[in-house]
Amino acid sequence: MIGVLDYRAGNAPSVMYALARLGLDATLVRAAEDAAAVDRIVLPGVGAAAATVASLTEAGLVDVLRDRVLGDGVPFLGICIGMQIVFERSAEGPADCLGWLPGSVERFPDTDRVPQIGWNEVVTRRRHPLTAGWPARPYCYFVNSYHAVPHDAEAVLGVSEYSVPFCAMVAWGNIAATQFHAEKSGEIGLRVLVNFAGWSGGEC
Protein backbone atom coordinates (compact mmCIF):
# COMPACT_ATOMS: atom_id res chain seq x y z
CA MET A 1 0.00 0.00 0.00
CA ILE A 2 1.32 3.42 -1.03
CA GLY A 3 0.86 6.19 1.52
CA VAL A 4 0.47 9.68 0.09
CA LEU A 5 1.21 12.50 2.52
CA ASP A 6 -1.76 14.81 2.79
CA TYR A 7 -1.13 18.13 4.51
CA ARG A 8 -2.61 21.57 4.14
CA ALA A 9 -0.15 22.98 1.61
CA GLY A 10 0.10 19.75 -0.40
CA ASN A 11 -1.47 18.48 -3.61
CA ALA A 12 -2.24 14.92 -2.55
CA PRO A 13 -5.43 14.75 -4.69
CA SER A 14 -3.54 15.00 -7.99
CA VAL A 15 -1.24 12.17 -6.93
CA MET A 16 -4.19 10.08 -5.72
CA TYR A 17 -5.99 10.55 -9.06
CA ALA A 18 -2.86 9.45 -10.92
CA LEU A 19 -2.39 6.36 -8.73
CA ALA A 20 -6.08 5.48 -9.12
CA ARG A 21 -5.81 5.77 -12.88
CA LEU A 22 -2.86 3.36 -12.74
CA GLY A 23 -4.84 0.89 -10.60
CA LEU A 24 -2.41 1.23 -7.68
CA ASP A 25 -3.59 0.93 -4.08
CA ALA A 26 -2.98 4.12 -2.17
CA THR A 27 -4.14 5.77 1.00
CA LEU A 28 -3.75 9.26 2.43
CA VAL A 29 -1.34 9.73 5.31
CA ARG A 30 -2.46 12.53 7.60
CA ALA A 31 -1.19 11.39 10.99
CA ALA A 32 1.61 9.33 12.51
CA GLU A 33 -0.49 6.15 12.78
CA ASP A 34 -1.30 6.30 9.04
CA ALA A 35 2.41 6.33 8.21
CA ALA A 36 2.97 3.19 10.26
CA ALA A 37 0.46 1.25 8.12
CA VAL A 38 1.97 1.76 4.65
CA ASP A 39 4.93 0.09 2.95
CA ARG A 40 5.95 2.93 0.66
CA ILE A 41 5.56 6.69 0.92
CA VAL A 42 5.00 9.53 -1.54
CA LEU A 43 5.53 13.11 -0.38
CA PRO A 44 3.93 15.37 -2.97
CA GLY A 45 4.41 19.08 -2.74
CA VAL A 46 3.62 22.47 -4.11
CA GLY A 47 4.42 25.90 -2.82
CA ALA A 48 7.03 26.87 -0.32
CA ALA A 49 9.56 24.69 1.52
CA ALA A 50 9.08 26.36 4.89
CA ALA A 51 5.27 26.03 4.70
CA THR A 52 5.61 22.37 3.79
CA VAL A 53 7.95 21.57 6.69
CA ALA A 54 5.69 23.56 9.00
CA SER A 55 2.64 21.60 7.80
CA LEU A 56 4.38 18.26 8.39
CA THR A 57 5.61 19.37 11.80
CA GLU A 58 2.15 20.57 12.82
CA ALA A 59 0.67 17.20 11.79
CA GLY A 60 3.26 15.39 13.90
CA LEU A 61 4.63 13.57 10.87
CA VAL A 62 8.31 14.50 10.82
CA ASP A 63 9.54 11.92 13.33
CA VAL A 64 7.47 9.04 12.00
CA LEU A 65 8.56 9.78 8.44
CA ARG A 66 12.18 9.70 9.49
CA ASP A 67 11.64 6.41 11.33
CA ARG A 68 9.88 4.78 8.37
CA VAL A 69 12.20 6.08 5.64
CA LEU A 70 15.62 6.20 7.35
CA GLY A 71 14.90 3.50 9.94
CA ASP A 72 12.70 0.91 8.23
CA GLY A 73 14.00 1.74 4.74
CA VAL A 74 10.59 1.92 3.06
CA PRO A 75 10.79 3.22 -0.52
CA PHE A 76 10.22 6.98 -0.57
CA LEU A 77 9.34 9.29 -3.44
CA GLY A 78 9.41 13.06 -2.96
CA ILE A 79 7.87 15.29 -5.60
CA CYS A 80 8.78 18.94 -6.26
CA ILE A 81 8.84 20.59 -2.80
CA GLY A 82 8.78 17.02 -1.51
CA MET A 83 12.19 16.63 -3.15
CA GLN A 84 13.61 19.92 -1.91
CA ILE A 85 12.78 19.38 1.75
CA VAL A 86 14.67 16.08 2.01
CA PHE A 87 17.87 18.15 1.87
CA GLU A 88 19.34 20.05 4.79
CA ARG A 89 18.38 23.63 4.07
CA SER A 90 16.75 25.86 1.48
CA ALA A 91 17.60 29.37 0.37
CA GLU A 92 13.82 29.91 0.24
CA GLY A 93 13.38 30.23 3.95
CA PRO A 94 15.05 30.13 7.33
CA ALA A 95 13.43 26.89 8.52
CA ASP A 96 15.48 23.72 8.44
CA CYS A 97 14.45 21.02 5.98
CA LEU A 98 14.31 17.32 6.84
CA GLY A 99 18.04 16.80 6.32
CA TRP A 100 17.82 13.20 5.07
CA LEU A 101 20.25 13.86 2.24
CA PRO A 102 23.29 16.14 2.43
CA GLY A 103 22.87 19.20 0.27
CA SER A 104 21.02 22.47 -0.08
CA VAL A 105 18.33 24.11 -2.19
CA GLU A 106 19.24 27.21 -4.20
CA ARG A 107 17.28 29.78 -6.21
CA PHE A 108 17.59 29.93 -9.99
CA PRO A 109 19.56 32.95 -11.20
CA ASP A 110 17.39 35.74 -12.60
CA THR A 111 18.86 35.37 -16.08
CA ASP A 112 15.62 33.70 -17.16
CA ARG A 113 12.02 34.09 -16.00
CA VAL A 114 11.55 32.73 -12.47
CA PRO A 115 9.67 30.53 -11.64
CA GLN A 116 10.49 28.00 -14.29
CA ILE A 117 7.10 26.78 -15.49
CA GLY A 118 6.78 24.19 -18.19
CA TRP A 119 8.09 21.06 -19.85
CA ASN A 120 11.82 20.58 -19.78
CA GLU A 121 14.13 17.84 -20.98
CA VAL A 122 15.49 15.38 -18.42
CA VAL A 123 18.74 13.54 -19.06
CA THR A 124 19.32 10.51 -16.85
CA ARG A 125 22.83 9.83 -15.59
CA ARG A 126 22.42 6.07 -15.08
CA ARG A 127 19.92 3.25 -15.39
CA HIS A 128 17.55 3.08 -12.47
CA PRO A 129 14.35 1.10 -11.77
CA LEU A 130 12.32 4.34 -11.44
CA THR A 131 13.02 5.37 -15.02
CA ALA A 132 12.58 1.92 -16.58
CA GLY A 133 10.67 2.21 -19.84
CA TRP A 134 11.55 5.87 -20.38
CA PRO A 135 12.56 7.05 -23.82
CA ALA A 136 15.89 8.89 -24.08
CA ARG A 137 15.65 12.51 -22.87
CA PRO A 138 11.95 12.76 -22.08
CA TYR A 139 10.21 16.04 -21.21
CA CYS A 140 8.69 16.49 -17.78
CA TYR A 141 6.62 19.27 -16.20
CA PHE A 142 8.42 21.58 -13.78
CA VAL A 143 7.21 24.44 -11.64
CA ASN A 144 10.02 25.74 -9.50
CA SER A 145 11.97 28.80 -8.47
CA TYR A 146 14.44 26.71 -6.45
CA HIS A 147 16.40 23.55 -7.19
CA ALA A 148 18.27 21.02 -5.08
CA VAL A 149 22.04 20.82 -5.04
CA PRO A 150 22.89 17.38 -3.61
CA HIS A 151 26.24 17.16 -1.86
CA ASP A 152 26.95 13.73 -3.37
CA ALA A 153 27.07 13.83 -7.17
CA GLU A 154 26.18 10.10 -7.22
CA ALA A 155 22.78 10.91 -5.75
CA VAL A 156 21.87 12.78 -8.94
CA LEU A 157 19.78 10.52 -11.17
CA GLY A 158 18.60 13.06 -13.75
CA VAL A 159 19.60 16.56 -14.77
CA SER A 160 17.88 19.32 -16.63
CA GLU A 161 18.80 22.87 -17.54
CA TYR A 162 17.22 26.24 -16.85
CA SER A 163 19.71 29.11 -16.92
CA VAL A 164 21.98 26.59 -15.16
CA PRO A 165 22.14 22.79 -15.13
CA PHE A 166 20.13 21.51 -12.17
CA CYS A 167 19.23 18.26 -10.47
CA ALA A 168 15.87 17.02 -11.77
CA MET A 169 15.87 13.66 -10.01
CA VAL A 170 17.71 12.09 -7.09
CA ALA A 171 18.00 8.47 -6.01
CA TRP A 172 20.01 7.45 -3.00
CA GLY A 173 19.22 4.04 -1.52
CA ASN A 174 15.50 3.94 -0.79
CA ILE A 175 15.12 7.72 -1.09
CA ALA A 176 14.14 8.99 -4.53
CA ALA A 177 12.65 12.27 -5.64
CA THR A 178 11.68 14.23 -8.71
CA GLN A 179 11.82 18.02 -9.04
CA PHE A 180 9.28 17.69 -11.83
CA HIS A 181 5.67 16.84 -11.11
CA ALA A 182 5.58 13.10 -11.81
CA GLU A 183 1.79 13.17 -11.40
CA LYS A 184 1.48 15.92 -14.03
CA SER A 185 4.09 14.90 -16.60
CA GLY A 186 1.75 12.88 -18.76
CA GLU A 187 2.56 9.25 -19.48
CA ILE A 188 6.28 9.83 -18.76
CA GLY A 189 5.49 10.86 -15.20
CA LEU A 190 2.92 8.11 -14.70
CA ARG A 191 5.63 5.63 -15.67
CA VAL A 192 7.72 6.82 -12.70
CA LEU A 193 4.75 6.21 -10.39
CA VAL A 194 4.20 2.71 -11.77
CA ASN A 195 7.89 1.96 -11.37
CA PHE A 196 7.84 3.32 -7.83
CA ALA A 197 4.98 0.98 -6.90
CA GLY A 198 7.17 -2.01 -7.79
CA TRP A 199 10.48 -0.63 -6.54
CA SER A 200 12.38 -2.48 -3.80
CA GLY A 201 14.28 0.67 -2.81
CA GLY A 202 17.60 -0.29 -4.40
CA GLU A 203 19.55 0.54 -7.53
CA CYS A 204 18.31 -2.42 -9.57
Next chain:
Amino acid sequence: MLTKRLIACFDVVEGRVTKAQRFQDNIDVAAAFELAQQLYADQIDEIVFYDILASAQRRRIDLDTVRSVAEHVFVPFTVGGGIRDLDDMFAVLKAGAEKISVDSMAVRNPDIIRAGAEAFGTQCIVLSTQVKQVGARAGLPSGYEVFIDGARTATGLDAIEWVRRGADLGAGEIVVNSIDCDGTAAGYDLGITRAVADAVTVPVIASGGAGDVDHVAAGLTDGGASAAIISSILYSPRLARNLGVRELKDGLTERGVHVRPWVVLDD
Protein backbone atom coordinates in the same frame (compact mmCIF):
# COMPACT_ATOMS: atom_id res chain seq x y z
CA MET B 1 15.71 23.47 -22.61
CA LEU B 2 12.32 24.67 -21.43
CA THR B 3 9.70 24.36 -24.16
CA LYS B 4 6.85 26.70 -25.08
CA ARG B 5 3.48 25.44 -23.86
CA LEU B 6 0.14 24.94 -25.55
CA ILE B 7 -2.70 25.41 -23.08
CA ALA B 8 -6.22 24.35 -23.96
CA CYS B 9 -8.78 26.71 -22.48
CA PHE B 10 -12.24 25.60 -21.38
CA ASP B 11 -14.97 28.16 -20.80
CA VAL B 12 -17.28 26.04 -18.69
CA VAL B 13 -21.01 26.51 -18.12
CA GLU B 14 -22.77 23.87 -16.04
CA GLY B 15 -20.10 21.24 -16.64
CA ARG B 16 -19.92 21.81 -20.38
CA VAL B 17 -17.29 23.55 -22.47
CA THR B 18 -18.63 26.44 -24.51
CA LYS B 19 -17.08 28.71 -27.08
CA ALA B 20 -17.68 32.45 -27.11
CA GLN B 21 -16.79 35.27 -29.46
CA ARG B 22 -15.62 38.51 -27.84
CA PHE B 23 -16.94 37.12 -24.56
CA GLN B 24 -20.47 36.62 -25.94
CA ASP B 25 -22.73 34.18 -27.77
CA ASN B 26 -21.46 30.97 -26.22
CA ILE B 27 -22.01 27.80 -28.24
CA ASP B 28 -22.03 24.39 -26.53
CA VAL B 29 -19.06 22.14 -27.42
CA ALA B 30 -18.75 19.10 -25.13
CA ALA B 31 -18.76 17.85 -21.54
CA ALA B 32 -15.64 19.23 -19.84
CA PHE B 33 -14.30 15.87 -18.67
CA GLU B 34 -14.75 14.29 -22.09
CA LEU B 35 -12.94 17.06 -23.92
CA ALA B 36 -10.23 17.00 -21.23
CA GLN B 37 -9.74 13.28 -21.71
CA GLN B 38 -9.53 13.67 -25.47
CA LEU B 39 -7.00 16.51 -25.27
CA TYR B 40 -4.89 14.63 -22.72
CA ALA B 41 -4.72 11.69 -25.12
CA ASP B 42 -3.71 14.17 -27.82
CA GLN B 43 -0.84 15.29 -25.51
CA ILE B 44 -1.91 18.83 -24.76
CA ASP B 45 0.65 20.48 -22.42
CA GLU B 46 -1.80 22.00 -20.00
CA ILE B 47 -5.49 22.73 -19.45
CA VAL B 48 -7.12 25.83 -17.98
CA PHE B 49 -10.71 25.80 -16.89
CA TYR B 50 -12.80 28.91 -16.30
CA ASP B 51 -16.16 28.66 -14.59
CA ILE B 52 -17.20 31.70 -16.62
CA LEU B 53 -20.47 32.52 -14.86
CA ALA B 54 -19.35 31.97 -11.27
CA SER B 55 -18.07 35.50 -10.86
CA ALA B 56 -21.07 37.25 -12.47
CA GLN B 57 -23.53 35.03 -10.59
CA ARG B 58 -21.62 35.59 -7.32
CA ARG B 59 -21.54 31.87 -6.59
CA ARG B 60 -18.75 29.44 -5.73
CA ILE B 61 -16.93 27.46 -8.36
CA ASP B 62 -18.33 24.18 -9.72
CA LEU B 63 -16.08 21.74 -7.83
CA ASP B 64 -17.74 18.58 -9.18
CA THR B 65 -16.72 19.50 -12.71
CA VAL B 66 -13.22 20.47 -11.52
CA ARG B 67 -12.90 17.00 -9.96
CA SER B 68 -14.22 15.23 -13.05
CA VAL B 69 -11.53 16.91 -15.17
CA ALA B 70 -8.73 16.39 -12.63
CA GLU B 71 -9.44 12.65 -12.56
CA HIS B 72 -8.76 12.41 -16.28
CA VAL B 73 -5.79 14.65 -16.99
CA PHE B 74 -2.22 14.09 -15.85
CA VAL B 75 -0.88 17.38 -17.11
CA PRO B 76 -1.16 20.68 -15.23
CA PHE B 77 -4.63 21.97 -14.65
CA THR B 78 -5.52 25.55 -13.72
CA VAL B 79 -8.94 26.59 -12.46
CA GLY B 80 -10.50 30.03 -12.31
CA GLY B 81 -13.84 31.78 -11.97
CA GLY B 82 -15.43 33.04 -8.80
CA ILE B 83 -12.39 32.59 -6.56
CA ARG B 84 -12.97 34.97 -3.65
CA ASP B 85 -10.74 33.93 -0.79
CA LEU B 86 -8.24 31.42 0.54
CA ASP B 87 -10.97 28.91 1.33
CA ASP B 88 -12.06 28.92 -2.33
CA MET B 89 -8.46 28.42 -3.42
CA PHE B 90 -7.96 25.60 -0.97
CA ALA B 91 -11.15 23.86 -2.15
CA VAL B 92 -10.08 24.09 -5.81
CA LEU B 93 -6.60 22.72 -5.06
CA LYS B 94 -8.07 19.88 -3.03
CA ALA B 95 -10.36 19.10 -5.96
CA GLY B 96 -7.24 18.43 -8.05
CA ALA B 97 -6.16 21.73 -9.63
CA GLU B 98 -2.48 22.76 -9.55
CA LYS B 99 -2.97 26.42 -10.16
CA ILE B 100 -5.59 29.02 -9.43
CA SER B 101 -6.49 31.73 -11.85
CA VAL B 102 -7.76 35.01 -10.44
CA ASP B 103 -9.20 37.79 -12.56
CA SER B 104 -12.19 39.98 -11.62
CA MET B 105 -11.93 39.17 -7.92
CA ALA B 106 -8.26 40.18 -7.91
CA VAL B 107 -9.18 43.60 -9.31
CA ARG B 108 -11.79 44.04 -6.57
CA ASN B 109 -9.43 42.75 -3.90
CA PRO B 110 -5.78 42.69 -5.03
CA ASP B 111 -4.74 41.31 -1.66
CA ILE B 112 -6.14 37.92 -2.72
CA ILE B 113 -3.03 37.57 -4.94
CA ARG B 114 -0.67 38.16 -2.04
CA ALA B 115 -2.63 35.92 0.33
CA GLY B 116 -2.77 33.10 -2.23
CA ALA B 117 0.92 33.32 -3.04
CA GLU B 118 1.80 33.31 0.64
CA ALA B 119 -0.37 30.28 1.37
CA PHE B 120 0.31 28.17 -1.71
CA GLY B 121 3.37 29.68 -3.42
CA THR B 122 3.62 32.16 -6.27
CA GLN B 123 3.68 29.33 -8.84
CA CYS B 124 0.13 28.54 -7.81
CA ILE B 125 -1.38 31.94 -8.58
CA VAL B 126 -2.12 32.91 -12.18
CA LEU B 127 -3.30 36.46 -12.76
CA SER B 128 -5.61 36.50 -15.74
CA THR B 129 -6.41 39.86 -17.29
CA GLN B 130 -9.05 40.94 -19.80
CA VAL B 131 -7.61 43.86 -21.73
CA LYS B 132 -9.06 46.13 -24.38
CA GLN B 133 -7.37 48.72 -26.54
CA VAL B 134 -9.03 52.04 -25.72
CA GLY B 135 -6.30 54.52 -26.68
CA ALA B 136 -3.76 56.18 -24.42
CA ARG B 137 -5.04 58.90 -22.09
CA ALA B 138 -4.27 60.27 -18.66
CA GLY B 139 -4.08 57.36 -16.23
CA LEU B 140 -3.94 54.85 -19.10
CA PRO B 141 -0.47 55.33 -20.57
CA SER B 142 -0.41 51.95 -22.35
CA GLY B 143 -3.71 52.59 -24.10
CA TYR B 144 -4.99 49.24 -22.84
CA GLU B 145 -7.60 49.12 -20.10
CA VAL B 146 -8.40 46.21 -17.78
CA PHE B 147 -11.99 44.95 -17.84
CA ILE B 148 -13.69 42.49 -15.51
CA ASP B 149 -16.85 40.38 -15.22
CA GLY B 150 -16.61 38.78 -18.64
CA ALA B 151 -15.43 42.00 -20.34
CA ARG B 152 -18.58 43.81 -19.20
CA THR B 153 -17.11 46.26 -16.70
CA ALA B 154 -14.33 48.77 -17.34
CA THR B 155 -12.03 49.34 -14.37
CA GLY B 156 -10.01 52.41 -15.37
CA LEU B 157 -6.85 50.39 -14.63
CA ASP B 158 -3.97 50.53 -17.07
CA ALA B 159 -3.09 47.01 -18.25
CA ILE B 160 0.67 47.38 -17.82
CA GLU B 161 0.41 48.97 -14.38
CA TRP B 162 -2.00 46.25 -13.26
CA VAL B 163 0.15 43.30 -14.37
CA ARG B 164 3.22 44.84 -12.73
CA ARG B 165 1.30 45.22 -9.52
CA GLY B 166 -0.03 41.66 -9.83
CA ALA B 167 3.46 40.24 -10.29
CA ASP B 168 4.73 42.29 -7.33
CA LEU B 169 1.90 40.94 -5.20
CA GLY B 170 2.96 37.38 -6.04
CA ALA B 171 1.30 36.22 -9.27
CA GLY B 172 3.50 33.49 -10.78
CA GLU B 173 2.11 33.80 -14.31
CA ILE B 174 0.17 36.44 -16.20
CA VAL B 175 -2.46 35.70 -18.83
CA VAL B 176 -3.06 38.49 -21.34
CA ASN B 177 -6.52 37.97 -22.77
CA SER B 178 -7.43 40.42 -25.51
CA ILE B 179 -11.12 41.27 -25.51
CA ASP B 180 -10.82 42.66 -29.05
CA CYS B 181 -9.34 39.44 -30.40
CA ASP B 182 -11.21 36.86 -28.29
CA GLY B 183 -12.75 34.12 -30.43
CA THR B 184 -12.02 35.96 -33.69
CA ALA B 185 -9.41 33.46 -34.92
CA ALA B 186 -7.59 36.48 -36.39
CA GLY B 187 -4.49 36.24 -34.17
CA TYR B 188 -3.40 37.37 -30.69
CA ASP B 189 -2.95 41.04 -29.89
CA LEU B 190 0.84 40.83 -30.14
CA GLY B 191 1.42 44.44 -29.08
CA ILE B 192 -0.03 44.16 -25.59
CA THR B 193 1.28 40.61 -25.14
CA ARG B 194 4.83 41.79 -25.86
CA ALA B 195 4.40 44.88 -23.69
CA VAL B 196 3.33 42.71 -20.74
CA ALA B 197 6.14 40.20 -21.34
CA ASP B 198 8.61 43.11 -21.26
CA ALA B 199 7.02 44.58 -18.12
CA VAL B 200 7.18 41.52 -15.83
CA THR B 201 9.74 38.78 -15.16
CA VAL B 202 7.24 35.95 -14.59
CA PRO B 203 6.01 33.85 -17.54
CA VAL B 204 3.35 35.46 -19.72
CA ILE B 205 0.58 33.57 -21.52
CA ALA B 206 -0.96 34.85 -24.77
CA SER B 207 -4.72 34.44 -25.00
CA GLY B 208 -7.58 35.39 -27.27
CA GLY B 209 -7.64 35.17 -31.02
CA ALA B 210 -5.42 32.30 -32.20
CA GLY B 211 -6.93 30.74 -35.33
CA ASP B 212 -4.01 29.00 -36.98
CA VAL B 213 -0.46 27.80 -36.42
CA ASP B 214 1.05 31.09 -37.56
CA HIS B 215 -0.90 32.98 -34.91
CA VAL B 216 0.32 30.65 -32.17
CA ALA B 217 3.91 30.84 -33.42
CA ALA B 218 3.70 34.67 -33.49
CA GLY B 219 2.42 34.80 -29.90
CA LEU B 220 5.30 32.61 -28.73
CA THR B 221 7.98 34.54 -30.62
CA ASP B 222 7.05 38.17 -31.46
CA GLY B 223 4.58 38.29 -28.56
CA GLY B 224 7.26 37.12 -26.11
CA ALA B 225 4.85 34.67 -24.47
CA SER B 226 6.00 31.49 -22.70
CA ALA B 227 2.72 29.75 -23.42
CA ALA B 228 -0.25 30.11 -25.72
CA ILE B 229 -3.86 29.58 -24.77
CA ILE B 230 -5.83 28.00 -27.58
CA SER B 231 -9.42 26.96 -27.85
CA SER B 232 -11.05 27.95 -31.18
CA ILE B 233 -8.37 26.15 -33.19
CA LEU B 234 -8.99 22.95 -31.28
CA TYR B 235 -12.74 22.84 -31.11
CA SER B 236 -14.66 25.94 -32.17
CA PRO B 237 -17.72 24.97 -34.21
CA ARG B 238 -17.34 28.39 -35.90
CA LEU B 239 -14.16 27.32 -37.69
CA ALA B 240 -14.43 25.33 -40.91
CA ARG B 241 -11.54 23.15 -39.80
CA ASN B 242 -10.11 22.41 -36.35
CA LEU B 243 -6.54 21.24 -35.73
CA GLY B 244 -5.31 18.55 -33.36
CA VAL B 245 -2.58 19.20 -30.80
CA ARG B 246 -0.13 17.05 -32.72
CA GLU B 247 -0.76 18.90 -35.97
CA LEU B 248 -0.29 22.22 -34.18
CA LYS B 249 2.96 21.11 -32.58
CA ASP B 250 4.30 19.79 -35.86
CA GLY B 251 3.52 23.17 -37.41
CA LEU B 252 5.23 25.03 -34.54
CA THR B 253 8.29 22.81 -34.80
CA GLU B 254 8.49 23.53 -38.54
CA ARG B 255 8.44 27.22 -37.68
CA GLY B 256 11.33 26.81 -35.26
CA VAL B 257 9.28 27.05 -32.05
CA HIS B 258 10.53 24.54 -29.47
CA VAL B 259 7.61 22.53 -28.06
CA ARG B 260 7.33 19.27 -26.13
CA PRO B 261 7.68 16.48 -28.67
CA TRP B 262 5.08 13.79 -29.17
CA VAL B 263 5.78 10.78 -26.95
CA VAL B 264 5.15 7.12 -27.63
CA LEU B 265 5.83 4.74 -24.75
CA ASP B 266 6.34 1.01 -25.12
CA ASP B 267 4.29 -1.17 -22.80
